[in-house]
Each structure stands twice: as structure tokens, then as C-alpha cells.
Amino acid sequence: MKTLIYNTLLVTMNADNEIIENGALIIENKILSYVGPVQWLPTDSFDRTINAERLIAIPGLINAHCHSPANLVRGLFASRPLEIWRAYYRASLRDMTEEDFYASALLGGMEMLKSGATTVLDHFFGNQTCRFMGAGAAIQAMRDLGLRHVVSLTLSDRKYEETIPLGETSPDLRSEVERMSQSETRETRAWLDDCEAFIAEFHDPEKLTTCCPGPSAVQRCSDELLRGAAEISKKGNLPIHIHLAESKSQKVMGEKLYGESLLGHLESLGVLGPNVSLAHGIWIDRQDIARIADSGATLVHNPASNLRLGSGLAPVTQLLALGGHVALGTDGAASNDGQNMFDAIRLAALIHNPGTVDFRQWVTPAQALKMGTGAGARAFGLACGTLAPGQLADFVLLRRDTAAFTPLNDVTNQLVLCENGSSVDTVIVSGEIVVEGGRIARMDEQEILHLANRARERLNPSIRRELAAAQSMEAALAEMYFQVVGKGDG
Ligand SMILES: [Zn+2]
Incomplete structure (x- = not known):
């Protein structure tokens, strides 16, 4: 042809x-x-x-970070700092089935394609009642749509309650956090075996699918899990995707756990390299910025999500000034709430101006467009992102x-x-x-909307119940948040 x-x-x-x-x-x-x-x-x-x-x-635009299960809860949550918001978002996932993950990925995939994205990285976390947490259903959805996808399976073997600065908190909050974290964490070897089995079953570039490990975040993984994930990537010549320093609490916990920055720790484990993409990277210091540039790793900037959750501004202009690689993502629809890459590109071109005194370092439109195209392709080892x-x-x-x-x-x-x-x-x-x-072109748009609405309706009792449980944690999580960031002057 x-x-x-x-x-x-x-x-x-x-x-x-x-x-x-x-x-x-x-x-x-x-x-x-x-x-x-x-x-x-x-x-x-x-x-x-x-x-x-x-x-x-x-x-084609490349959405370098999102979470497809979040599409069903777009616009549902109030804006809250990450650690509080996360309690709500995770609650919404608890009872999703493969059918729901399929519908959710179809909905976001349709939105992305119609707004010009041709590749997406889905940092997939569903729930543990489904095989590979439900990632297979998301892959099927993206194959059905004809959207190229990199699916990085989220891995985490450290209990969530050990990775946030809970301090002397109430026993009620602790037990609720523990209940939620139980559904996310697994034993190290089980994760690594699952990740290998997942790649063996689904990785197939001919069918538009790249699979790779996606450790949740540095502080949420043991060293053994991070090293194991890097080994899997190396063996299969695959990318590796991970959240990095999205909130101040994470930075604080990194220093507490490792006596060095989260990124410094990743580097000392020998995991950092050109195949590594780091989502967010907001709370990082000058040395970290240089580490990213020197290693050839890619920072994946998610401007809308970072604004929505008040996470902060990633040091994009500083990294670009050092010749570092920056790609762009929408992040999940629970914190954005759309999956439109033109929106991400426009925000990336605008939001760094006020914080960058030297206007000669402001992000140019050409740089922003490259972040939304070639930079993502390079990060994931795909031969696309330019017309050549x-x-x-x-x-x-x-x-x-x-x-x-x-x-x-x-x-x-x-x-x-x-x-x-x-x-x-x-x-x-x-x-x-x-x-x-x-x-x-390949599916009926009304049918996709119908499937998404039906899934959301079916989930309604579970979402109501779990969100109420999450709400019971809000006051204590807010207290923890203020301990970390201070009360501010307002
Ligand atoms: Zn994310």
C-alpha cells in the first residue's frame, strides 16, 4: 500500500x-x-x-504521561494538594473491573486522537483484583482505536504509610491509610515476575504496543524493585517510567529515607539513563537538574495537573538551558481533567515566563512543540515525533x-x-x-460515550462509599500537609 x-x-x-x-x-x-x-x-x-x-x-503529538483509569472521574474532585487528592483518586479505582478499564481507556484515547495525539504513555495502575491490574483491557482499547501506546506497569512494594510524613497521626487515619495501601503494594519478587509476564504477553510494536516497567515513584519502591525494574528494561531494550518528586512531602521523605535527593538515590542505584522518563520532577535541586541533563533522561512535564494540584512549577527552563530533554504529558484526567495535548503544549509555553527572570530562557513555541512531539518519541525509543x-x-x-x-x-x-x-x-x-x-474512524463515538457512562453508573455505589472513607482522612492529611509546607502568610 x-x-x-x-x-x-x-x-x-x-x-x-x-x-x-x-x-x-x-x-x-x-x-x-x-x-x-x-x-x-x-x-x-x-x-x-x-x-x-x-x-x-x-x-503526531505524544502524551508522555497519563493514567487511563482516571478518565471516568474527570471533573469529579475538588482541587487539593497531591497527598489529599490521591486519597480520593485511589478510592475511585477500588472496584473497577476490566470492562471499566476498557471503557475508561477508550474515552481518553478517543479524546487524545481527536486532538492530535498519536502516542500515549499510560502509567497504568488499576486494582489488584484484575490480572496485571487491568492493563490488558486498556491495551485492547488503544489497539481498537489505533492509538500507539506505551504501557508502563506501576510497581510499588513499599507501604504507602511509610512514604508520607504521617508523623504522630491519629490511629484512625493510620488504619485508613493502611487499608488503602494494602490494595496497592505487593511483595518485590511478585511484582517483578508479573512485570516480566506482562511484557511477554503484551509487548508487540506491530500491534502498536510497547510495554515496560513503571515503578510508582522512587520512595515507593525498595532498591531491589528499582534495580529489578531497570534490569527488565535493559534486557528488553525498553523504556522505564517513574514519578519523581511531585510534591514537597515526597522531597522531604526522600531526604529522610535516603539522606540524599530522590534522584540522587536513583542515580546511585545505577538506574538513571537515556531510557528513563521522570514524570513531574518539580521538587528537585540544581544538582538534580544537572543529573537529568547529563544522564540523557527525560523529564515529563505535566503543566495542567501541576497547576490543578498546586504541586509547583518544574524547573523546565533551567533544564532546557542545560540541554536537557523535556517531554509533555496531560497526566490523568483526575487531575487535569482533559487529555488534550494542545492544552499541555500551550501551558508549557506560557506558565514558565513569570518565574524566569531571564526572558531569553523563556520556552519558545518551537521548544514547546518539540516537547509535545519528538522529545516523547526519543524518551520511549520510538521512531516518530518528526516528519522525515x-x-x-x-x-x-x-x-x-x-x-x-x-x-x-x-x-x-x-x-x-x-x-x-x-x-x-x-x-x-x-x-x-x-x-x-x-x-x-474505527469505532462509533456514541458507543464509546455510552460505554463510559455505563461504567461510571455501575461504579457509583462503590465510588460514593470509598470517597466518603477518603473524606474522613482529609482533615488529618491536611494537617500533615501544613506541617510540611507551613501555613503560609495568607
Ligand atoms: Zn502520574
Whole structure:
């Protein structure tokens, strides 16, 4: 199968950020075989030709951090600091079944595809009553949609109550935290065996699936688990994904547990390297920033979630100034609450300006767009994220007859500062059209909405009950939070 797309405005995102006015793309067996001006097109015959004169072609966006089970609880929770918010979010997962995980992943996957994402990293945590916590159902959903996915299985063998600064708290809170943590934690070897079995069963790039270990966070794993996860990644030449220093409490606990920073500890275990992607990385110091840059690891910035939970601002400009790699994520819909990568790109381009005095270091639109494309591809070892011959045919065609691109002054600036995903017309993943005319091509959108609504309804009694239990913890968790951050001056 050979497809020609011609007369398009190409935003290649290659090393020179080349933009080609009257460009063409040839897709040959899932791969881009030509990317360049129409006048240099090789003479050839094609099975399919698409005249794209009203369209702009960009590499598919890469959502480098989210949690698909959260899609059913979008907009449900009040904004709270991470440790409080987490009690609510985890409560909502307790009784989800494989069917629910499938519906939730379909809902988020549909939203991502329709807003121009072609790859997602799902840092999957469901619940322990399901095989691989339900990750297989999420994989099935993304395969059904035609969305490329990296699924990192969340691993944690340290009890949650040992990883937050609970201090001298009430016995009631402690027992409630313990009850919740019991459903998350398992013995080290069991996790590692499960992770290997998961990869053996589901890892299949031909079916759009990359599987890898996703240790929950440094402080939530024993050294043995972190080393074991790194070994699994090394053996399979796979990425490894982990949360890092999302809140001040985590930073404080890191220093208490290790006598050094969380990242310093990860480095001393020999785990840090170019295949490592670190979600958030907010509460890190200058030495940590240099460690990320030197190791070739990627920081995955989740601006909307960080604002929603008041977690802080990741030192993105400082890391970029050192030549470090920064990718972008939406984070789960429980803390964002959408899965729209154009939203993440726009926020990343804007929110660091007030905190960065030297305006010459402000994030440029081209940098923000690269964070949302090539940086994620590099982090996960995928041959996509730029439009270039030999790359996977994962790209997006946006209508240019929309307000966002009218008048067309600077396509890169407008992609970042004006577009919100609503101009997306066609999305191609692995050479196949998965969004056409702005609609999902392989499934019925109404059916996806119906499945999501039905799952949410079925979960209603459980969510009500568990959220009430979480609420009973809020006052004590708030006290813990204020002990760590101080009361502030307001
Ligand atoms: Zn996360």
C-alpha cells in the first residue's frame, strides 16, 4: 500500500525545524518514504492520493504521561494538594473491573486522537483484583482505536504509610491509610515476575504496543524493585517510567529515607539513563537538574495537573538551558481533567515566563512543540515525533481554514498559541487513518460515550462509599500537609 499526500504545509519538527510550503508525504508500508517539496516528488504510482492543500501536516503529538483509569472521574474532585487528592483518586479505582478499564481507556484515547495525539504513555495502575491490574483491557482499547501506546506497569512494594510524613497521626487515619495501601503494594519478587509476564504477553510494536516497567515513584519502591525494574528494561531494550518528586512531602521523605535527593538515590542505584522518563520532577535541586541533563533522561512535564494540584512549577527552563530533554504529558484526567495535548503544549509555553527572570530562557513555541512531539518519541525509543523519511507514519493533518490559522502569520507560533485541537482533521497512525474529518474512524463515538457512562453508573455505589472513607482522612492529611509546607502568610 502506497499513499501520497500532496500540496500540504509541512511542519517537519526535524533538527532544523524545517517548514515546507508546498510539501508532500509518501507512506509506504507504515513508514514515511518521502517528506519534501512537491516538485521533487519521485515519479511513481500510488494506491491512494490525498490532495491536502487546505491542510497542515505535523508529527503526531505524544502524551508522555497519563493514567487511563482516571478518565471516568474527570471533573469529579475538588482541587487539593497531591497527598489529599490521591486519597480520593485511589478510592475511585477500588472496584473497577476490566470492562471499566476498557471503557475508561477508550474515552481518553478517543479524546487524545481527536486532538492530535498519536502516542500515549499510560502509567497504568488499576486494582489488584484484575490480572496485571487491568492493563490488558486498556491495551485492547488503544489497539481498537489505533492509538500507539506505551504501557508502563506501576510497581510499588513499599507501604504507602511509610512514604508520607504521617508523623504522630491519629490511629484512625493510620488504619485508613493502611487499608488503602494494602490494595496497592505487593511483595518485590511478585511484582517483578508479573512485570516480566506482562511484557511477554503484551509487548508487540506491530500491534502498536510497547510495554515496560513503571515503578510508582522512587520512595515507593525498595532498591531491589528499582534495580529489578531497570534490569527488565535493559534486557528488553525498553523504556522505564517513574514519578519523581511531585510534591514537597515526597522531597522531604526522600531526604529522610535516603539522606540524599530522590534522584540522587536513583542515580546511585545505577538506574538513571537515556531510557528513563521522570514524570513531574518539580521538587528537585540544581544538582538534580544537572543529573537529568547529563544522564540523557527525560523529564515529563505535566503543566495542567501541576497547576490543578498546586504541586509547583518544574524547573523546565533551567533544564532546557542545560540541554536537557523535556517531554509533555496531560497526566490523568483526575487531575487535569482533559487529555488534550494542545492544552499541555500551550501551558508549557506560557506558565514558565513569570518565574524566569531571564526572558531569553523563556520556552519558545518551537521548544514547546518539540516537547509535545519528538522529545516523547526519543524518551520511549520510538521512531516518530518528526516528519522525515524512515520514520513511522504517525502524523496529523489540521485544517488551515479555521480561526486558529487565519491569517496564517507563523504556523509554529499558531500551532502552540492558537490551536486547541479543534482544527484536527485527519490522524494517521502507523500509516492508517484513525481520525477522518475530525471523527474517530474505527469505532462509533456514541458507543464509546455510552460505554463510559455505563461504567461510571455501575461504579457509583462503590465510588460514593470509598470517597466518603477518603473524606474522613482529609482533615488529618491536611494537617500533615501544613506541617510540611507551613501555613503560609495568607
Ligand atoms: Zn502520574
